[in-house]
Amino acid sequence: MSRFTLPRDVYHGKGALEALKTFEGKRAIICTGGGSMKRGGFLQKVEAYLKEAGMEVELFEGIESDPSVETVMKGAEAMSKFQPDWIVAIGGGSPIDAAKAMWIKYEYPDTTFEDMCKVFGLPKLRTKAKFCAISSTSGTATEVTAFSIITDYQKGIKFPIADFEITPDVAIVDPELAHTMPKKLVAHTGMDAMTHAVEAYVSTANCDYTDPLAIHAIEMIMDNLVKSYNEDMDARDAMHNAQCLAGMAFSNALLGIVHSMAHKTGAVFADLGAHIIHGAANAMYLPKVVAFNAKDPTAKKRYGVIADYMHLGGSNDDEKVKLLIDYLRKMNDDLNIPHCIAHYGADGLPAEQGFVPENVFLERLHDIAANAILDACTGSNPRQPSQEEMEKLLKCCYYDTEVDF
Ligand SMILES: NC(=O)c1ccc[n+]([C@@H]2O[C@H](COP(=O)([O-])OP(=O)(O)OC[C@H]3O[C@@H](n4cnc5c(N)ncnc54)[C@H](O)[C@@H]3O)[C@@H](O)[C@H]2O)c1
Ligand SMILES: [Zn+2]
Numbered sequence: 054m055s056r057f058t059l060p061r062d063v064y065h066g067k068g069a070l071e072a073l074k075t076f077e078g079k080r081a082i083i084c085t086g087g088g089s090m091k092r093g094g095f096l097q098k099v100e101a102y103l104k105e106a107g108m109e110v111e112l113f114e115g116i117e118s119d120p121s122v123e124t125v126m127k128g129a130e131a132m133s134k135f136q137p138d139w140i141v142a143i144g145g146g147s148p149i150d151a152a153k154a155m156w157i158k159y160e161y162p163d164t165t166f167e168d169m170c171k172v173f174g175l176p177k178l179r180t181k182a183k184f185c186a187i188s189s190t191s192g193t194a195t196e197v198t199a200f201s202i203i204t205d206y207q208k209g210i211k212f213p214i215a216d217f218e219i220t221p222d223v224a225i226v227d228p229e230l231a232h233t234m235p236k237k238l239v240a241h242t243g244m245d246a247m248t249h250a251v252e253a254y255v256s257t258a259n260c261d262y263t264d265p266l267a268i269h270a271i272e273m274i275m276d277n278l279v280k281s282y283n284e285d286m287d288a289r290d291a292m293h294n295a296q297c298l299a300g301m302a303f304s305n306a307l308l309g310i311v312h313s314m315a316h317k318t319g320a321v322f323a324d325l326g327a328h329i330i331h332g333a334a335n336a337m338y339l340p341k342v343v344a345f346n347a348k349d350p351t352a353k354k355r356y357g358v359i360a361d362y363m364h365l366g367g368s369n370d371d372e373k374v375k376l377l378i379d380y381l382r383k384m385n386d387d388l389n390i391p392h393c394i395a396h397y398g399a400d401g402l403p404a405e406q407g408f409v410p411e412n413v414f415l416e417r418l419h420d421i422a423a424n425a426i427l428d429a430c431t432g433s434n435p436r437q438p439s440q441e442e443m444e445k446l447l448k449c450c451y452y453d454t455e456v457d458f
Pocket of ligand 1: 086087088089118119144145146147148189190191199211230232233238332
């Protein structure tokens with residue numbers, strides 16, 4: 054038996070934010086990040102609409118990018134005090150993911166972070182509150198997914214919490230929120246969405262329900278991401294929907310080792326002063342993983358189908374895989390994303406000398422590879438890598454060398 058779960062309601066299109074006026078409840082807590090939503094005037098609108106719906110409203114602000122376990126615990130405490138029956142999270146993937154984890158702790162105060170990370174092991178939520186997610190970036194699709202990514206900074210590792218219990222009740226996909234994104238954020242989150250769609254399509258858990266969503270998302274991202282990056286706002290609107298469709302696909306078909314590697318490299322060099330931003334990590338690793346996975350005959354065929362939908366040409370699957378890899382790399386060039394960790398600057402842009410020195414990378418390689426294999430996203434990858442293969446793959450992602458194994 055398979056399960057396909059989405060939020061009960063997805064309000065989309067310009068003005069979708071106004072759906073908040075129709076919510077029923079007594080108290081709503083709004084969870085948000087560092088200030089971009091306030092600067093854009095969206096936070097004020099959310100607050101006003103919820104008040105118009107007759108609710109008492111409290112704010113939990115300042116959720117950082119790549120949110121920590123500590124932030125989750127703090128937010129849950131605020132919820133315990135306020136006793137909301139609606140949790141409304143607005144912003145990028147970070148504040149929404151943090152709010153999802155806060156929700157678990159709010160409903161079950163004795164739950165530890167370790168408990169939360171047991172894959173598909175959460176108790177029933179919604180005994181205290183329902184959850185609405187409003188996305189302001191066009192990538193993670195956390196507004197429709199069963200995932201939340203929280204970073205344990207003591208271990209330097211991102212842990213995915215995965216359970217349909219945390220699939221939001223309501224998603225609001227209003228493209229106006231995405232208009233204020235700076236170009237680099239458009240690039241990174243857009244390639245995150247592309248990775249979601251491609252990984253979902255070749256995942257071992259793909260099915261007839263997820264395939265059309267993944268393929269249509271890929272076509273839309275191909276047509277719109279670079280245009281959106283170059284400030285075409287109609288394309289930006291289309292990307293907000295495309296990333297959501299990709300999310301509907303991967304929330305049910307799961308992901309693969311591009312994400313395992315991104316989760317385990319994202320914060321592991323934080324002591325050197327920077328993160329490898331999630332979307333940029335995916336963008337760099339995806340072409341390498343396509344080459345690695347294409348050694349699996351089923352995955353190769355599926356990459357061939359993707360290439361066909363993208364009209365890339367090629368007369369056999371080997372040629373199609375090569376054309377797909379070339380296309381993804383060209384997207385990175387068009388979006389000013391580096392091809393490998395060695396050239397990944399502290400600001401996320403291509404640099405002659407990246408912020409992760411070779412010796413530090415090699416010192417940490419064994420552990421990063423071991424942790425990536427253990428990541429919750431590895432299980433549904435079409436090819437299961439050994440420790441040695443994962444280390445080799447990560448080296449290709451560091452040096453931008455060809456994957457021939
Ligand atoms: N839950 C999931 O299914 C899922 C999937 C993929 C990634 N993730 C996680 O999501 C996080 C990344 O989320 P993200 O890429 O959305 O970025 P983010 O939420 O970390 O935000 C990045 C920055 O962009 C700013 N920002 C957000 N929206 C903006 C807007 N409209 N205009 C101007 N600035 C804006 C934020 O204030 C922040 O400074 C990572 O922790 C990643 O691991 C989660
Ligand atoms: Zn992602």
